[in-house]
Amino acid sequence: MSIKRGLSLGMAIHTSAVIALLLLGGCGGEPETTETSAALAPEHETSEPEAAPEPETDPEPVAAAPANPPTTPTAPPVAMDTSGYPEIVTITELQPGDLMCYAQVMDQSGQVFEIGATFEICDRRDQLMNQVVRLAYQQENVPDCESAEPCGRSRTERLITETIILGEQWSVFSNGSWTVTVGQIETWNGQNNTGNLTYYGCDPQGNCLALSGGAITCRDGMCYMAWRNGNYTYTLASEIGEEASGDTRLLVFEGEKEILNTGGMDEIATSES
Incomplete structure (x- = not known):
């Protein structure tokens, strides 16, 4: 079962009863990316602005990077070819x-x-x-030595x-430029603002960020997986329901200011694949 189908099923059960990672691929053309400080709505740029929800609690993320937006990391990793190395x-x-x-x-x-x-x-x-x-x-x-003794x-x-x-249930989302791995999805109990999701997100330059303490909130035909890192909020917003387009967007906010909004985040790998 994909995460979107899982989230839809989870909502049905609990309403009668994924998130925007230490330091931070897709199909069908170039992904649509906007960087704007005006639009706060995670659903559509043309709709009435609506700030993406934040967890009601303020989980303290365990980050592998300073609290900086993904486009301006203070200490980018050394670029290298990791092909052949398992992830x-x-x-x-x-x-x-x-x-x-x-x-x-x-x-x-x-x-x-x-x-x-x-x-x-x-x-x-x-x-x-x-x-x-x-x-x-x-x-x-x-050390290039034959033992632990210093050799210079x-x-x-x-x-x-x-x-x-990543735990028992995880998913990887990508639009060919941005890639986000979400783990520990099983910690969501179906209630809004619950879970202890992990996040590992990488930007087009290969700068990556790891976070934990993410939560899921679903309402009004949307599900949001969100993580806090200092003044920054990282969110994956997915449409759900029978008439949903299925688009997932990666949103990053600095306070209430939206600094990243990129769509086409397809689910390219899951724990069940």
């Missing part, structure tokens, strides 16, 4: 070594990889073992530097 995996082993942490991970197809990681990843072994996570990589300098030499290695827990 969504299950961690099966973490072992500290003399020079780095050694991670064994398995991707969705069952292929096993041995990948270096920073020592901080090994420090979280109890939390990460057997978890489904989104991996983030950086180029790091490691170093080399550059691509290491796992961040893990975003």
Whole structure:
């Protein structure tokens, strides 16, 4: 079941009873992107302005980046080709070594990889073992020595530097420029402003942001998954219902000022695919 169908079903059950990630692809042409400070409506630029809802509580996100909009990160990561390196995996082993942490991970197809990681990843072994996570990589300098004893030499290695827990239910949205991975969707209980969703979003330049503490709110034919990061709010807004267009938009607000509104965020991968 896709997340949109899941959200629609969740609303039906609870009304008789996804979000806008440490540091932050699609079909059919260039995505429509607007950056405006006037429009606050997440649904349509031509409709009556309506501010995207924020969680009623103020969850404190665990961010892997400073509180900056995704278009102006203060410390962009080193650009590099990560093809061939798995992104969504299950961690099966973490072992500290003399020079780095050694991670064994398995991707969705069952292929096993041995990948270096920073020592901080090994420090979280109890939390990460057997978890489904989104991996983030950086180029790091490691000692080029035969043991932990200093030798005055170093080399550059691509290491796992961040893990975003995805949980049992997750989805990846992309419009070919922006990509957002949403995890722990199962923490939403069907009631508005609930959940503990994780977020990992990347802009067209490859600058990424990780957040947690996201919540889901559904009303008036729309479902919003929203995260707070300081004065910034990151939201994924999706139309739901039988007559909905199915479009999902990524919105970013600085306070009440909309600074990003980009559509065509198609669901390209899920935990059920």
